[in-house]
């Protein structure tokens with residue numbers, strides 16, 4: 001297997017992020033619940049995309065790019081963090097966003113602070129967004145620029161490496177704490193984080209079950225399977241990836257990027273028990289799904305469970321709590 005350190009990476013985050021026990025929720029729910037604070041990755045408001053961008057923007061720099069383009073919804077945490085990291089690296093950022101959902105406030109304020117160029121496309125599909133990005137990139141090339149394209153969520157094998165590396169970090173922290181985790185739980189939005197965590201668990205924490213909570217209705221079992229195989233190939237790891245490694249449940253509520261009563265209740269519960277903020281449309285929904293699975297006995301026989309907090313604070317100020 002190739003060493004993770006053999007891939008270009010620019011340290012954009014402040015790592016490792018903290019990992020510790022949620023004492024009050026553990027008592028309340030009768031399990032040893034731990035949290036990995038990837039909401040504290042250290043750039044802008046933190047969040048999971050920083051780990052992917054460490055590899056993606058290193059690749060952009062290696063290829064001589066001076067402009068980075070990415071896509072998302074108007075409140076995309078990924079787009080905002082791409083703008084933050086591009087600014088730090090002296091690159092222009094162009095965010096091509098679907099004109100659907102909350103079109104003011106929240107992450108759009110931050111995009112502007114980071115001097116991102118925001119273009120809206122009035123569409124329901126990413127095909128239209130990507131077509132517009134192709135047009136913009138053609139124009140940039142004609143003007144002598146070198147654009148670098150990052151798809152939605154940075155969920156390509158190179159981005160997934162960020163979460164394979166995160167599991168290496170978790171394995172080391174678990175040894176320090178003297179705790180063997182039985183399961184890891186995370187939100188699934190475009191699939192990269194979950195795929196990296198699941199592959200990383202196979203490599204660095206064998207036997208640990210990786211559970212994802214989908215927050216939109218994409219077929220994540222298939223998406224994760226493909227991403228894990230491609231990332232394993234990139235790493236020349238030789239590890240065999242199976243559908244049996246993938247455990248995905250869903251908590252979507254009324255729709256992607258729309259708050260659900262259970263998700264908002266989970267945000268309040270985490271805040272009021274542990275003093276930690278989550279957002280209502282990603283981490284709040286993932287927590288709601290996690291609490292539901294605990295209630296259903298999904299983790300029976302598993303005592304030490306790690307929840308990966310993937311960030312999302314920017315959306316708290318754009319989405320109404322219900």
Ligand SMILES: *Cc1c(COP(=O)(O)O)cnc(C)c1O
Nearest residue numbers: 077189190191193282310311312
């Ligand atoms: C993007 C995002 C996720 C989902 O991560 P993916 O790698 O896209 O699946 C979860 N939580 C937050 C806050 C995010 O911004």
